[in-house]
Amino acid sequence: MFDSLSDKLQAALADVRGRGTLTEDDVSAAMREIRLALLEADVNFKVARAFVERIRERAVQAEVLESLTPGQTIVSIVNEELTALLGGEQRKLRYQSQPPTVVMLLGLQGSGKTTTAAKLALAVRKEGHRPLMVAADTYRPAAAQQLERLGKDNQVPVAMPDGKAKPPELCKRGVDEAKRLNCDVVILDTAGRLQIDQTMLDELKEIRRRVTVHDTVLVVDAMTGQEAVNVAKAFEEAVGVDGVILTKLDGDARGGAALSMRESIGKPIMYSGIGEKVSEFEAFAPDRMASRILGMGDILTLIERAQEHVDEKRAEEMVERSLAGKLTMQDWLDQMRQLRNMGPLEGVLGMMPGGKKLLAQAQQQGGAIPGEQDIKRMEAIVLSMTTQERRHPEVIKGSRRKRIAAGSGTSISDVNKLLKGFEQMQSVMKMLGGGKGTKGVRGKARMLKQLRNIDTSQLPL
Structure with a gap:
């Protein structure tokens, strides 16, 4: 959503980021660009x-303009203000000491x-x-x-509902059932x-x-943009709202709802839906989102996803085998399945500092980061191999x-x-692990040359 x-x-911010000196005119020019964005x-x-x-x-x-790094200081200010605009601190559910x-x-x-x-429901269950x-x-x-099916599946x-009871009575019965x-x-x-x-209200x-x-x-629905803010205002005035959940944050909307919500209605965004699967849902952390928007990455969320979806012991074993040049096709298949559980590959790379730049460079150089269809095709190829073929x-x-x-x-051609x-x-990977021929200046130059010559569209990554 926030790519554009x-x-x-x-x-x-690129013009001010690396400058050693700045004037008020430089700042004004950057502010005009930010406002337009x-x-x-x-x-x-x-x-x-x-x-x-x-x-x-x-x-x-x-003290900012005359500091040693005024450009970096202004980037830091933008990051702090963007975090505040998105809500400041993360707002969680208020669990009661006397349940439910x-x-x-x-x-x-x-x-x-x-x-x-x-x-x-799944999010609160993960919290115990x-x-x-x-x-x-x-x-x-x-x-x-629909809710019953979702409940059974998870x-x-x-x-x-039972009989002709009205929603208020159903809710009261639900609390008693809990x-x-x-x-x-x-x-x-x-x-x-x-x-x-009015009937609904x-x-x-x-x-x-x-x-x-x-x-x-x-x-x-975050895809509705400013209309989402108008809906939030109406509910807040009529019923009262403690927080907001933004759905479809993985869509192609421009992000106006997320950036306007807190300042417009004074209520925090608590969670965001980032996909159709019930697992694609995360607590909304303003500081992490601001960092992601400014291209600084979101390592904390990436680590949390990895801890949730990746078998750490098996991952360590595969890294060791990779660096020894002993990775098998079955290992690769297992890695892909774990990585896919963390979300789309572009989204995972986007959480790394400089990840978006890496994606852009790959596209400019004619390579391509494999998409979901590419990975499915490669997975189908590996699944069509015998056990011996996967190992050798x-x-x-x-x-x-x-x-x-x-x-x-x-x-x-795809198999090739x-x-x-x-x-x-x-x-x-064998060279990165210190294999033969990588020692010394010539060895490292040879390795870098080989890295540059790889067509990223062919890598089974």
Whole structure:
């Protein structure tokens, strides 16, 4: 979502970042570019103006302009102000000492509320809690059945509607059911409408009257831009909102909703949906998001994902074998599956400092970072190999390549590319591990030359 904004902000700061001296005119020029980048990202114009003015006031102070690294200081100021704009500190659910903690989700139809209920349930379970979901949407056809299916798929209990009970009564029964089942978090999936209407608002108020709600969380579609902010304002004025969950943050919207939300309604973004899978959901950390937008990476989130999805002991073993040039095709297949669990490869690289620049350079040089379809194709090729072929790919000659291509639904050319790329990667990893011929200036020059000559589109990475 933030790719375009990130590129523009980094370009605006590029002129000041490396300068040893700066004038107020230099700062003003950078601020104009930043303001334009925010407006193009669909940020509310009042929010954009106030944000830029805060940076300008701090940036033109004498101690900044006369410091040893004024450019770096201004980048630091932008990072701090962007973090504040996104909410400052991370806001978490308020778990109660006397359970259950009741979280009410509200929002318009189509915002992804029911799926978000399941995502939130898994998130709180990872924190050691026992969630129960309440199907309180009796208006949208099959809404309750959708939540029930999500609950069964993810082993989360669901309190289903029974009879002709109204949503407020269903919510009250759900809290009672949670106590009976010893669940300490209750997630109320309330009804939405295509647009805000008084009947819906009255129903939400009645739920809050009948049930003690500890966190009222609004689910909004980030793809709707400024309309998401307008929806949030309406719910805040009519019902009251404690926090926001932004869905579809993996989409191609410009990011205006995320950047305008806190300043416009005074409420923090608590979580973000970053994909369709129930696992693609994360706590919204303003400092990490600001760092990501400014191209500084997000190593903490990357480490957390790796700890969650990667078998550390097996990863260490594979690194050792890689550096010894003994990696097998089966090892590579296992690595790919673990890496894919962390999200799209471009997204993972984007969390590394300089990762976006690496992606851009690869594209400029004619190489390509493998996409999801490329990885699936390579996976199909490996799965069409025998156990012996995966362990010893050097035995794969003409007839074997033809059989593997037919079995994987690919071409012989695809098989050849994968095998060639795998061979190149083995050679490079062996050199990086201190193999023969890498010592001394000539050896290192030879290794760098080989690295430059590799076609990244062929690497099985």
